[in-house]
Amino acid sequence: MSKLRFRISISLDGFVAGPHQSLQEPLGVGGEKLHEWVVQLEAWRRPHGLDGGVVNESTAVMEDELVNIGATIMGRNMFGGGPGPWDDSNPWNGWWGRNPPFRHPVFVLTHHAREPLMMEGGTSFTFVTDGIESALDQARRAGGKDVALAGGANAAQQYLKAGLVDEMQLHLASILLGGGERLFDGVDTLHSLALVKTVAAPNVTHLKFARK
Amino acid sequence: MSKLRFRISISLDGFVAGPHQSLQEPLGVGGEKLHEWVVQLEAWRRPHGLDGGVVNESTAVMEDELVNIGATIMGRNMFGGGPGPWDDSNPWNGWWGRNPPFRHPVFVLTHHAREPLMMEGGTSFTFVTDGIESALDQARRAGGKDVALAGGANAAQQYLKAGLVDEMQLHLASILLGGGERLFDGVDTLHSLALVKTVAAPNVTHLKFARK
Numbered sequence: 064m065s066k067l068r069f070r071i072s073i074s075l076d077g078f079v080a081g082p083h084q085s086l087q088e089p090l091g092v093g094g095e096k097l098h099e100w101v102v103q104l105e106a107w108r109r110p111h112g113l114d115g116g117v118v119n120e121s122t123a124v125m126e127d128e129l130v131n132i133g134a135t136i137m138g139r140n141m142f143g144g145g146p147g148p149w150d151d152s153n154p155w156n157g158w159w160g161r162n163p164p165f166r167h168p169v170f171v172l173t174h175h176a177r178e179p180l181m182m183e184g185g186t187s188f189t190f191v192t193d194g195i196e197s198a199l200d201q202a203r204r205a206g207g208k209d210v211a212l213a214g215g216a217n218a219a220q221q222y223l224k225a226g227l228v229d230e231m232q233l234h235l236a237s238i239l240l241g242g243g244e245r246l247f248d249g250v251d252t253l254h255s256l257a258l259v260k261t262v263a264a265p266n267v268t269h270l271k272f273a274r275k
Numbered sequence: 276m277s278k279l280r281f282r283i284s285i286s287l288d289g290f291v292a293g294p295h296q297s298l299q300e301p302l303g304v305g306g307e308k309l310h311e312w313v314v315q316l317e318a319w320r321r322p323h324g325l326d327g328g329v330v331n332e333s334t335a336v337m338e339d340e341l342v343n344i345g346a347t348i349m350g351r352n353m354f355g356g357g358p359g360p361w362d363d364s365n366p367w368n369g370w371w372g373r374n375p376p377f378r379h380p381v382f383v384l385t386h387h388a389r390e391p392l393m394m395e396g397g398t399s400f401t402f403v404t405d406g407i408e409s410a411l412d413q414a415r416r417a418g419g420k421d422v423a424l425a426g427g428a429n430a431a432q433q434y435l436k437a438g439l440v441d442e443m444q445l446h447l448a449s450i451l452l453g454g455g456e457r458l459f460d461g462v463d464t465l466h467s468l469a470l471v472k473t474v475a476a477p478n479v480t481h482l483k484f485a486r487k
Contacts, residue, residue, distance in 0.1 A: 247287065
């Protein structure tokens with residue numbers, strides 16, 4: 064059975080992006096600190112074409128996340144946050160550049176219909192306007208494997224509230240952001256998700272939840 | 276050097292009490308779930324006069340918390356949440372009963388001056404109206420050892436914002452509360468606190484922070 068696997072970096076005070084998000088600062092003020100644990104990893108830097116980096120307790124966690132993933136779902140802001148609706152005069156292709164790191168089909172939740180984008184390296188972006196269940200169905204069929212739910216908060220909240228998340232990996236960064244976008248706003252139950260694995264790593268704690 | 280050691284149970288969504296706190300429900304709706312990890316421990320039940328209980332990874336964490344503590348600081352709501360100001364016609368003595376579990380001097384941050392209360396078993400309650408630094412000074416002198424900061428959120432926020440916390444132990448319960456009192460409201464930096472130890476235990480993750 065194909066699982067929907069959600070993973071996200073979150074601060075101690077519950078934010079998945081800092082305050083004052085903008086096109087210039089898509090993660091908000093201080094939001095890049097959420098991802099310091101991963102961008103320093105050799106296992107992250109290599110596939111992004113960067114030299115150097117460290118190997119530590121986070122390495123295996125990050126590598127495990129990629130295993131058996133055939134497609135990704137994300138919210139519109141995570142795709143690009145551009146002004147939309149997009150058309151030939153406004154050909155915004157998101158934050159991810161010409162060769163995004165996914166290398167599989169990505170489904171973007173949006174209210175703006177748009178033709179799919181085929182990128183270099185095997186990544187495609189398909190824009191889904193008929194809701195989260197449709198996106199999940201399409202992602203399962205396209206990838207034939209598990210589906211990654213990449214965020215952001217709004218997309219995650221919709222799937223969590225619907226009880227559709229089979230696995231949740233929180234990368235709890237040991238920082239405070241003091242404001243921004245809260246992961247769990249409006250979500251008051253984990254449904255049947257329970258903590259199954261905890262990994263301590265430098266400046267981050269990885270908490271894995273799965274269906275009981 | 277006497278340390279100020281803060282410890283508190285917190286939900287995944289950042290709450291240290293549930294919504295709708297009242298005299299009848301001092302922890303708010305669902306707030307008792309924050310403490311399920313501890314009240315099931317044999318190490319907690321025995322000193323509270325209760326039989327049974329389990330021994331697990333949380334046991335040592337809880338026992339470590341009590342080592343070298345000579346006094347406790349808490350906010351007024353944690354002491355009692357009573358209507359106050361107290362006088363002979365309103366002799367509210369808090370939630371803790373005649374024989375509170377502290378067995379050492381407790382300093383209560385409040386705006387209402389009141390004579391100290393001497394309880395059974397070695398616990399006293401002293402009411403401090405001149406601020407957090409005064410309470411910390413008094414607690415250090417009274418106990419001669421480290422000082423426990425027990426909460427609630429408002430007292431913790433004052434000490435965290437002032438950078439006076441030397442050690443912070445978060446008991447991260449694997450639950451959502453969906454509302455209530457947030458620990459880190461108004462706190463946007465950990466000052467020099469860094470994660471030093473993570474302990475995985477059933478339904479809770481213990482995160483210990485100390486000065487770098």
